[in-house]
Amino acid sequence: MGKKRVMVPAEDVDLSAVKYQHEAIQAPHLTGLKFKLFVKLLETPLVGPLIISRLKKDNKIVELLQNTVIPEAPMYKPEYPPQEPEPGVVVVDEDGKPEDRVELAVNCLPPYNSASCWNEDLASPFRYWKIRDYAHAYRSQFVTPSMVAEKIISVIEEFNKKDPPTPLLISFDAEEVRKQAAASTKRFEEGSPISILDGILIAIKDDIDLYPHPSKGGTTWMHEVRPMKEDAVSVSRLRCCGVIFVGKANMHEFGMGTTGNNPNYGTTRNPHALDRYTGGSSSGPAAIVASGLCSAALGTDGGGSIRIPSSLCGVVGLKTTYGRTNIRGSLYDYGTVAVIGPIASSVEDVMLVYAAILGSNPADRISLNPSPPCLPNLSSCDGADALGSLRLGKYTAWFNDVQSTDVSDTCEDMLNLLSKTHGCEMVEIVIPEMQEMRTSHLLSIGSEFIQSLNPDIEDGKGVRLNYDSRTSIALFRSFNASDYIAAQCLRSTSIRGCSCFALRLFTHGSILTENSSCFSSLPISCSPTPHSSLDVYSCGTLILNWRRLMYHHMEIFKKVDVIVTPTTGMTAPKIPSGALSYGETNLQITGYLMRFVVAANLLGFPAISIPVGYDKQGLPIGLQLISRPWGEATLLRLASAVEELYAKPKKRPASFYDVLKTK
Known part of the structure; x- marks a missing residue:
């Protein structure tokens, strides 16, 4: 029969015959000088292609692409029709002023109870201060934005002096922060704050433009070849709301890694355990929120890069539907898998920042024809009915494919609590062709990455990249046009x-x-x-x-409203000592961290990670919710319910700073 493998049309796949297969990645784990030597071999003309060829064969990439006949036509970006309006929502004008959308979002929240937040007895257990807490403190003149900014500046400067370096920010200008804070303080003194986000300090991932900071993407040279003269669209919208930008947050170089390791500037540490990774690639944004320094941050998510670090750091991260937010002004505005989204310590803060930044690129609005953006009305009793009618899809074999049962058991406990409290219906589902999905995502993000970077690599900039980035480049450059088209046929x-x-x-x-x-x-x-x-x-x-992967998932969304999984297949991994100088390659760890996230990127679905507990070592565990296209309101409503049900007090991170403390 030869090597040819023929796939049946997607609609003819027999779901009863689908057997879940654990992903066993075949690749060496290397750090230090061994890793450096391995990369040198990869870049050797004769030896390198042989190594890559063997790795691709061992991981069935050739079998799934070049040797497979796929009956469907390709799809080069996610496309879906408008969806029916979700119950109990408020429609948002994406063409309106960002500050008006934020005000609408505030009105969708339950009433703010200042007594419960500021009473010393009730506030004594550890808690994160929320955006509305800061707004109340500013309006009540407990503190000013300038006072909070000074506390944060002192902490950031302390971090920048550590050895080895563990920076939260790559680009930081204390005087620029003071200038923004002084302007906000003046607005409060005059009784005219712009919005509830006025005076709120937010960090921006280093791959999103924030003027006048350079956008390096975690590299040492990207700002040299990509001059930047204005804010990204999402940043501009936040600036209209009075946000204070603290600087550009650390990240995995070019976003091409899941740990947050960055030898260029130093590796950000997990606030819950300083010997462990934050997760990547939005490592700095998640860590700066988890450490209490910023109420929120903006990250990008092309392969779980918001959700993975949010899960590992015990905070909330939202990946929107592809095209829901305008990605112009980021390093990934060419791509079809990445979006910009918020990270915050609470669902309500994610919702407030999301309200400010939402709004499609005009070109995407024409081609994607999105449903109108909506927010859940959490202040209305209709929300209980909306929760009770939700059907949650769980693919048990996939759900349980984790490194430690602490992860799956903790997530399972929360789902049982949701069903018991709100009457959410659990539905067993099957998702075929998961290995094909992972391969299609790898080809899609890798091909887009290499296409954007090729001119600079050919110009000699490639040798200035980290060794793990160079490993990825060697793999991505081995893909050809037929591989890419096959991946899009799978996506289809x-x-x-x-x-x-x-x-x-x-x-x-x-x-x-x-x-x-x-x-x-x-x-x-x-x-x-x-x-x-x-x-x-x-x-x-x-x-x-x-067709194909999109078909399988859209069929599932006829039966359920939300797909539920752990966010990651493991908690925060330890940082090997040899990885600090040269980085590391550990695709087994990558497999566990990305196990549940790629469908939302490849197919463009919205997804959110919410903290639901800790493993036996005290490391955070996240629950992931994936909704049908344009279903952000459903995700925010359900995530808010999950957050409310998690009654146990959160653990204070080992590295935490109370910058709003007034005594």
Whole structure:
């Protein structure tokens, strides 16, 4: 029969025959000088390709791509129709002022109870100060933004003096922070704060533009070849709300790693255990929030890079639907898997920052035709009914594929509590072709990364990258055009049918899937007419023909509202001593950290990580919720319920700073 492998069409896959397969990555774990030598071999003309070829063969990359016949056409970016409005939500004007959206979000929250937050007896157990706590303190003149800024500046300067370096920020300007804080303090003195975010200190990941700081992406040279003259769109929206930007947060170089290791500037440590990783690639944003220094931070998520560090550091991280936030002004504005999203210590703070930054890129709004953004009305009693009607999908074999049962048991306990308290229905699901999904994501993000970086690599900048980045580059450069197209065939969806000449006009027709019962009722006159890569139907009916991985997941979302998993398959891994100078490669660790996250990136779904407990070593554990496209409101509502149900006091991180303490 040869090596050829033929996949049946997605709709013909027999789910009853699907068997979950544990991902066993075949690759060496290397640190220090051994890792340096390995990279030198990878970059040797004859030896390197042989090593890469063996690694790809051992991990079935060749089998799943070059030797497989995939019946579906490719999809080069996530596409889906508008969704029905979620119950108990408030529609947000994405074209309105960011400060107006934030005010709307505040009105969606339960009433603020200052007594419960500021009473010494009730506040004595460890807690994170929330954005509304800061706003109350500023308005009540307990503290000023300038006073808080001075405390944070002193801590950041202390971190920058540590040996070995463990910086939270790559770029920091104390005088710039003081200038912003003074302007905010003046607004409060005049009784005219811009929004509830006025005076709130927020860190920005180093791959998102924050003027006048350079955007290095964790490298030593990216700012040399990519001059930056203005804020990213998301940063500009926060600035309109009066936010104080503390600086550019540390990250894994170019975001191409899951640990947060960065020999260029020093590796950020996990605030809960300083000998452990924060997770990556948004390592600095998660650590600076977990340590209490900033109420929130912005990160990017192309392969779990918001959710992984949020889980490992015990905070909340939201990855939005692809296209829901405008990624212009980041290093990944060329890509199809990455988004910008918030990290904060609480769901309500994530919601407030999300309200400020949401709003699609105009081009994405035309091509993706997103549903209107919504926020859950958490101040209304209708929320209980909305929670009770939710169906939660759990693929048990996948859910339990973790390094320690502490992770799966803790997440399982929370799901049982959700069902008992709110009546959420648990539904067993099966997700086929998970190995294909991981491979498709690797090809997609890797090909996009190498395409954007190739000119600089050829110009000699590649040798200035970390050894783990150079390892990734060697692998990504071995992929060819047929590999990339095969990956997009696995991802696959296709659109057939539009009413006119612009995709925006889809909203004037009806939206069906090919297996919809309505499909057979199309008028006989609606014959397809070739138009570019689309089929045009004169009746104005759009038909979305989901295939392969997108098809499998959209079929699941007909049965459930949310897919539930642990966020990561392990808690924070230890930092090997040899990894600080040269980095490390440990794809087994990467496999555990990325086990549950890639579907949301490859297929563009929204997802959120919420802390739900600790393992036996006191390390945080996160629960992940994945919703159907444009379902951020459902995620925020359910995440808020999870947060409320977690009644045990949070553990104070080993590295924590109470910058709002007034005594």
